[in-house]
Each structure stands twice: as C-alpha cells, then as structure tokens.
Amino acid sequence: MRGSAVLAAAVTLIWVLVYLGTQIFADPALPMLPTLGLGLALTVGAVLGYPSALRGASGRRRQRPVSPREVEVSRGVRNLAAAGRSMPLRAGLTPEAARRTCELLRPMLSGDAVSITDREQILAYVGPGADHHREGAQMQTSAAPRTIAKGKTQVVRDRAGLGCRVPGCELISAVIVPLRVGARVIGTLGVYQAETEIPPRQLVEDMASMLSLHLELAELDREKQLATDARLNALRAQINPHFLFNILNTIASKARTRPDEARELLLRLSEFFRYAVRQEGHYAEFAQEYYFVRTYVSLEQARFGDRLKVRYDIDPQVLTTRVPVLMIQPLVENAVKHGIAGKAAGGTVHLRARVDPLARTTTIRVSDDGVGMAPEVLAEMADSTGELRGREAVQEDPSHAGVGLQNISERLSSLFGDRYELSISTPRSGGTVVELTIPLR
Template identity: 60%
Template sequence: MTGVNRAPAARRLGGGALSNGSLPLAAALAVAWGLVYLITQVIAAPPLGVGTTLLIGVGLTLLLTVGYPSALRGPRGARLVPRQQGKQGAINRPGQTIAAVGRSIPLRSGLTSEAAQRTAQLLHPLLGGDSVAITDRHKVLAFLGPGSDHHTVGDPPRTDISAKVLDRAKTVMVRHRAKLGCPEPSCPLQTAVVAPLAIGKRVVGALKVYRLDETPPPRGLVEGMAGILSLHLELAELDRERKLAVDAKLDALRAQINPHFLFNTLNTIASKARTDPEEARQLLLRLSDFFRYAVRQDGHFAEFGQEYFFVRTYLSLEQARYGDRLRVRYDVDPQVLTTNVPVLTIQPLVENAVKHGLANKVDGGTVTLKARVDPLTRTTTIQVSDDGVGIEDEELEKIVSGDVTAEGGIGLRNISERLDTLFGERYRFDVRSTVGQGTVVDLRIPLG
C-alpha cells in the first residue's frame, strides 16, 4: 500500500573505436544483454516477464550479429541499407539505420492499418527488398513497392506463402516465383522472405519483403526486424491490458459508492421536504451532481479542482444528515486546483473518515482536507484527516496489508492497486491512526 519515490536511473550510451576481429562482437553482445537485464528487470517497475526479456535480447543479438561487418569492423562496401534501386524501388536515406528506425516504430500503438503503413514506409529502404508488406491474420495492412496494384490494402493476402507462415509461425524464404502462390499472372515479384509477427506464442500477422530478381532478401535481417516489431506489438498489448485493469478498478470504485449513503441521503431529503422544501430541492440537485460526476468520468485522471468539487458536494450531503456533528475544514493551495489526480480517489478517503472516524463519535468531529504542490520534488500531496474514534493497531495492520475484512479495507486496497498501476513505485500512500484521537491518510503522487 505504500510506494516509495524513486528517481529514474540515469542511462548513458557511449561509443568508441572498435578493432577488427570477433572480440568486439562478443563484448558488444555481453553489454547488450547486460543492458537488457538492467532495463527490464531492475529499472522497469514492475519487472518485465521472462519471455519479453528474452525477445528483447534476441532482437538485439540479431541486430548486432547482422550489423557486425559494417557497425563493428568498419566500412567494407555493404551497409545495412539496401542497394540503390530503380524508379519503383526505395532510395537509401543518409544516416538512417535499423537502430534509429527501431526506436520510432509506430506499431507501439498496436497492429492497425495506419501504424502498419507508417512502419512499412520506415522499413522499405532498410530491408534489402523492392516491396514491403505487413498483414494481420485476415488482410493486408500495408504494401509498398511493385505489386501494390493487385496486393491491395484491405484485401486478404493473395499469396499461398502468407497462410503457411501464419499457420506454422515460422519464417519462410521463397526462391522461385512459382512458390509465391500469387494468382496474378503479371505479378513482378520473384522472391521473398516472410516472417511471422507474434505476441507471445500467438501469431498476429506477418512481415513480407519481396524482390524482383532471383536473389531473396537477407533472411536474418527480415527475421530480426520481425522480432523487433513483435516486441513493439507485445508492449502495445501490455499497455492495453494495463488500461483494462485500471478501468476495472475504476469501475469497482464506482460500484462501491455506498448504497447506504444513497438511502440515508434520500431519507434526509424526504424529511427536509416537509420542513424546508427549498433545502430539500438543493440537496436533490447536489445528489444528482454527485452521481453524474461519479458515473461520467471516462479517463483515469481529472483536475484536482473537479475532484475537489465532487468531495465538497459529498460532504455537503453528509452535513445535511449529521448536522453540527460533522464539521469540515479545507486547506487547499490554489496551485493544486489545476494539477491532475486519479479520479474518484479523494472522495473514498473522505467517506472513510466520515463513516469510520466520526459516525460513531457522540459529539462528532472535524474532517480536514489538505492539499499542496511541491515544485521542487514535483509532487502533489493530499492529506485527509479526522479527529474521530481512531483505529485499533490490529485493525490498522489489516487495512495497511489490504485485508478486505477490515472496515474500509476494500476501498483503500482498491485505491492502492490503482495507484500501483498508474504510478508504479512513484507514490506514497500512508495511513496513521491513534485510538481516541483520529486518523490521518497521506497521499503523495507525481505532479501531473
């Protein structure tokens, strides 16, 4: 439940002169795998899975191995970019390398037609072919170069080799036009290398590189790039799953709005309707505002000012019920109002203070909401405190450990899990309490 602020680790990529021979290649591979381990297992929070780590490492190994003649032993005629081609082929771009392109591949957003088109444009000059295509399992997403007149974007793949790669999840090299399986008699494509694109063990598409002559594209280069594309797709999938997890927790918080609060508020409004109809009307409008905000929040963040209004609306409804037994104090720095905070996070903390801190205290008490911005540490600090009955040590230990049997434990655990997903370890969430004196909840999150 408690996160620790952690400064991002500094990373330095240096370069220098490399001598001829295999020793520089071995040293480069060792450094590459060391960086892979450092980034995926030490810096990443949470650490990436074994499969993802191995995929990154294998991709870097392939790139270093394929690029060894030019990148490590100096110029020897051939570069990692293909030969100059004719009018229909690609033209080399000065200074463009596989590594530079790998950092800007658009598939990080998923295997969509738009992302595939932009990726194909980046890869076309680099993969040693005359035409480049990217498909998913059902249709062509991008096709650049000769043959695009009948290998149409949006249509199913026309070559038999596509089905073979998608089914077997293995790279296929075609050295003769007849084995391509294209039904178009005038198709100019002669040879090809087709590599699968996979998320884990699931094949989701293919990278195809074609040539117009009898020399196939370099298989290792195409396989290596397919591995990099697969890594980007896997990261996109992880992002999607993470978003779904956060959405589920947000939905759980919405569903968690205490039905007893609704019933008690409606009873209060009903009683006010007889003695003070105007106040009853105002309370009904506030209750409407409360639920409208809770239900209509789409994203995971909102300005503090919006959450602040939501909390004030909630407390005004509770004050109508408890009367003078519930007192509220706001201590909010105006700078906080425009900062972004996770939606539906502050109100559950305030509700816990009212429900578990003050409701059972005969003479009631005060709930205090304090918020500050620290520009030096670039954090937003939010504190919700009460001077209520407090929490026993044993019960507090259950709450801190996320025990759902503790009063308020489900809500606090849900909030903590959402903060974990949104911020990793870049936040703090502390609960302190003294029996008979009250409870303090401190939340510190990165400034957004």
C-alpha cells in the same frame, strides 16, 4: 614484414649517423651519456612519427570489395535504432499503423515490396504488385498463410514457392517472418523481391522481432488502460447504494418540513452523480475534485448535522494541479463512514493539500478524530512502511477497511507505477490518517 624492415633500417641508420657525428667527426668526441641520449631521442621520434606500415599493410590486406547489397544491409542495421524509436506499430496492429510502418521499412530492408498482415488479411502493402496485393483483402500468396500456420520464417526463392494467385505477378523471392505477441502468432512481416536474390533474412527477422516487441508493449498498454478504466468504473460503482439511500431518506424526511432545503439537496445530489458518472479521462484539476468533495460533504452534513465537521487546509497552488479523478472523495468518505459515523459525539475530518515544487509532488492528507482503526486491522492492511498491501488484507474486515482503498491503490499503481505513496496510520491521539503523495502534474 615490409613495414617492420623499413622501420628497423631507419633506426639503424639513425644510430650510425649519431655514432659518426658524435664520435668520429666531432673533435673532441662527445661523452657517452650525451651520445646515448641523442640517439634515444632520435629513435623515439622516428618510431612515434613513422606511420605504421605494418598496420596499414595488414589493414589493406583484410579489405575486400563490398557489394551494393551489403551496403544496403549495413545501412538498414544502422537505421534499426532510429526505426525502433518511431515505429508506428507501438500503437497496435492497425491498418494505418501497418501502412506507415511498411513505408518506413521498405528503404531499410532492401526489398522491392513490404507487407504486414494479420492472421487473415493484408493490413498494408507497399511496392510492385499493389494492384492485386490490396490492403484489406485476403492474402494472395500461399507463403504468408504457411508462415502463420507453421510459426516459422519462410524463405522463398521462386514464384512457385511464393504461390501468388495472380499470374504474371512481379514478385519472385521473399522472406516472410511471423509477428508474435508472446507465444501467439498474430501476423506476418514480408519483404519481397522482383528477382531471384532473396532479401537479407537476418535483417528481416531482427526487424520482425522489434515489431513484435512493439506489439507486445501496445497490448500491455491496452490491458493496463482497460484495467485502469475498470477500476475507475468500479470506484464509480462504489459510490454505493447505502450512501444514496441514506441521502434520499434525509431528503424525504425534509421534504415536508423543509421543502426548500430538500430541493437544494436534490440539486446537489444530481451534481454529485453527474460529476462522478460523466467525468472523462483519468485526471482532473484539483479544483474540480475539491468542489466534488465539498458537494459530498454538504450532503453528509445534511444527514449528520452538527456531528460532522470538516476543516479544509488547501494550498492555492494545488488548485491548478491535475490529480486522478475520483481519488479524494473516497478518502473523505472513508473518514466519515468509518471514523465519525461510529462515534456518538461525532467529530472532525481534516482535508489538507500541499504542493512541493522542489520534489514535484502533490500531497493530500485526510485525517479524522473518530473511532480509529484496530491495531490488528492496521497491521494487516499495512506493511512496515505503512503502505497498503494486497486485496485480501483490505477485505477481511470491510467495516474498518474503508471505501475503495485497495481500488485506489491499484489505480495509483496503474497510473504512476512506483512513483506514489499511499499510507494509513492511527495516531496515539486517536482517529485515522490517510496520506497520499503523487507526482506533480
């Protein structure tokens, strides 16, 4: 009210002065319109230029002293986002990651000591009491196992509740929160104090929730990696025995009549399997995959002779790009096995690869002029956009479904999410076309 009264008095004074200056002391007196305009201008200027005493006074009344603990909590809350971006536990619940996390969290959580455990032992401990709360040892307090057993936050306010096994332990109070992956409790985050005032519970629980989220993401990453590795191993296994037996039969048939050619085929076969088995990681340069494909084709041409022709149309820019390992050869093998092998006169397989620098994609196209694919099988394998669907559609007719197409689709999904396209079609001219578009690497 004090600020409003001052402002009202100022406005009244302005109008009194305007009236006296324009109507009493002026000779002749100013007309009414200029007088009103002058008064309004001065009033607006006073209101806009006058510091709001009302807001200032009420704002001061709402302020109260801020304790050092509240300052620490506020600082910790502001640091949560930064901590989330750099949290070492994103790599999983390991001793090294746990220790770096404790070192990062200790100044944020207003605790004298911070610990992270799994279900059985201390993974990391930073702060007073580190002489007996040792990393890799069993949990020394009874509160941490109780947190795991109950799956609920434990707030401890004295030494008896903390239950440290070592007499004279400096720690008195604590907030211990379970770490979860889904519904499973996999460990704890504990913040300890060497005084009776407990750490800020809400802040510790919020941080534990963030750590749990990071641990869930780490587990999903591991599961995704395992699934991708399994699919790659399955694809290696799908370099199937039939292909090996057929090539060995071809080599055996040439061993007597053409021993030099048989020896050369054996060398190529060893190179083929060495690359397939020993290639590490999930990506390789296109040039390596291209050489692998040509090795495979040379083995198949030894078996099919003039019935199999292969044409290559490779953009030189593609050679240095990185593509998923063992991704191109199965597409070519699919064309040979299910397109050309079933055609008495044989046929031609085309391998085309292009880079689109604007869209930042690599496109690989494998086509053949073989027997093609029955419309009903194609309809089962592809949806309205021509993209591959579920496993059951591909496996219903293995004689036409091709080698590892579903496996390839699942691997691509693991590696690229929805940032790839894999389509299969049968042109009117005959044969089958498989086209793959992946992000440029």
